[in-house]
Amino acid sequence: MMELFQKADLFAAEIDEESRRLVFEDEERMSRVILVKPVDVPTYVQYGSADLGVSGKDVLLEEDKAVCELLDLGVGFVRFVVAVPGSSGIDDVRMLGYNCRVATKYPKVATDYFDSLGMQVEIIKLNGSMELAPAVGLADAIVDITETGRTLAENDLKVISTITESTARLIANRVSYRTKHDRIRGIVDCLGKLVDSNLNRS
């Protein structure tokens, strides 16, 4: 990511991820990078504490913050999936039956998805180790993100449905996008070209 920023002439100062600092300045380019937890990125951007942010679409869908979504950066690909224990004999979401329990870190995405199918399920919000929930009988299924599906398979979970796909997005504060439009537009155009050439290479 920082490599992209460097190429876009947005930020080129050293970032020492080992240090405990969270704010890094590039005085020459009049820019500042702040490191926050991925799930907090849209919040910092929505309130205008950061003009721009890089956030996964998964987080944007779940957090539902009012920000500008400027660019698909084409990296950080993950899928939102519904998974069930391999031994359950279920291979279609519709077979989950009504009032089943679904554990997830993403209650909004899960709720929207089952609503769209017209299914009433009980969403259980967990904060980690999703794979444990079906194993100990807390939930019948989970909604989680996965890159390759390998971790799920290792825990004897099988994917029965893909809800949506997610990649990293460049987002902007809605007011900054307007009041600093020329600079942000320049960054978007430049990053857009870099992303396109990266995609073509790979």
Place this chain on the structure above:
Amino acid sequence: MEIKPDLDEAPQRCRKETVSSQRTTCLLEQGWPQRRRQVPPGLRDHLPDELRRRRLVERSIMETFRLWGYEEVSTPTFEYYDVLTSGAGDELKGLAYKFVDPHGDILALRPEMTTPIARLVATRLQRSSYPGRYSYLANVFRHADPSAGDFGEFWQAGVEIIGSGSVLADAESIALCVHALSGTGLSRFQLDIGHVGFVNGIMADAGLGESEMALLRDALLQQDFVRYRRTIAALPIPSQQMERLASLESLRGGGEVLESGAEIAGQSRSALAALSDLRMVLSHLEWYDVKEHVSIDLGLVKDFDYYTGVVFQGYATGTGYAICSGGRYDGLVRRFGPDLPSTGFAVGVERVVEALRRAGATIPMEPSRKVFILTFTPDCEAVAVRDASRLRTHGCVVRIDLSSASPADLVDGAQQGGYDGILVYRQAEGGEVSVSVISPTDRQGSDPTLSVWLSNTLGRAVRSSIARSASTGHR
């Protein structure tokens, strides 16, 4: 001069021991439902300091409206739901607080002010010549997830120009909005001006149906440009049309944007008419000295369906949300009666207050008034209370002390509260009322002008005393 020792021993009816120490128990541990003590999420109280800031902003904005010839009106806080949401679109219908009256009719708290004023003018203020210019200052109510700048109840100051289809009215509306904002002391803000007819014209010209247009408009409204581009890419239209639609996203800037707009407008009559409107608005704005605050955004899409022409939205640097919003709504008044083309805008008062705070603006103090606190022994009440009234007629703020704290304690409080003086009334020997004034800022010697002014104003001798804090001794 000194405070006489006996002044320190005024009757002390209700000192602080009434405050119970029990109250420090953690509320969370009490089992008493928290919500009984709190307001619902998204609502808030305004404490004196915050309210003072808001009032100053409100006064400034309303005064600007008045100077431009707008007459203030007010409408009921709640009305028939059907009336309030007439023309505004589904978005607003979902946000309105609704309830049912005893006849079974659905009522709603007003979610915005343009529709009630359109109703009011159409049904009660028909006149022989238009336009009518109206202003309002009102609280409006919307279901809101409490997040950046969104509240369930908030205050709007706005105007409506009812009965003018001229671009002069659009220009006046935009110029007045800039002046109203500048008048509050806000300096770094910007209004983006667009036109409903441009976006719709380009989309219609590309052969899109209403549902496809709605999808694209929503992506532009949410400023989700990734979704906007993907939706376009999936449309069954020639790539040339796709490029036209895609360019809506980036047609922003000064007057030169109208030239780029002309290139993609093609033969769309709606888009060309929109560009001509915007060109005229910009040329009228020239004379209002507001150009540094306005820019063009041809992709601007608004939240309410009733907008039909020139629209605009304002932002202040340092806040994450719009501070004002407005535009032309030519079909709305017709829903209630006569067909009157109209335009107007609303300013989010609390958002301007927040923008000012973030910009580090100092909120101007009230015009300087003398502020007094008055304390007296019971036998002097008649004289003291009458003097208080007299001082108030001279524009002074006078607060009668109810605590029976000693003058020395009052000096401490007065230093925090910013008073000009404490007036102490007590009976001297011989039944005469003696009055002295303690000037809390003046510890070294007394300022004779205050006591002279008071003596002249009240028509009795007022001596001056030196402030002496209770905390620093001399009890």
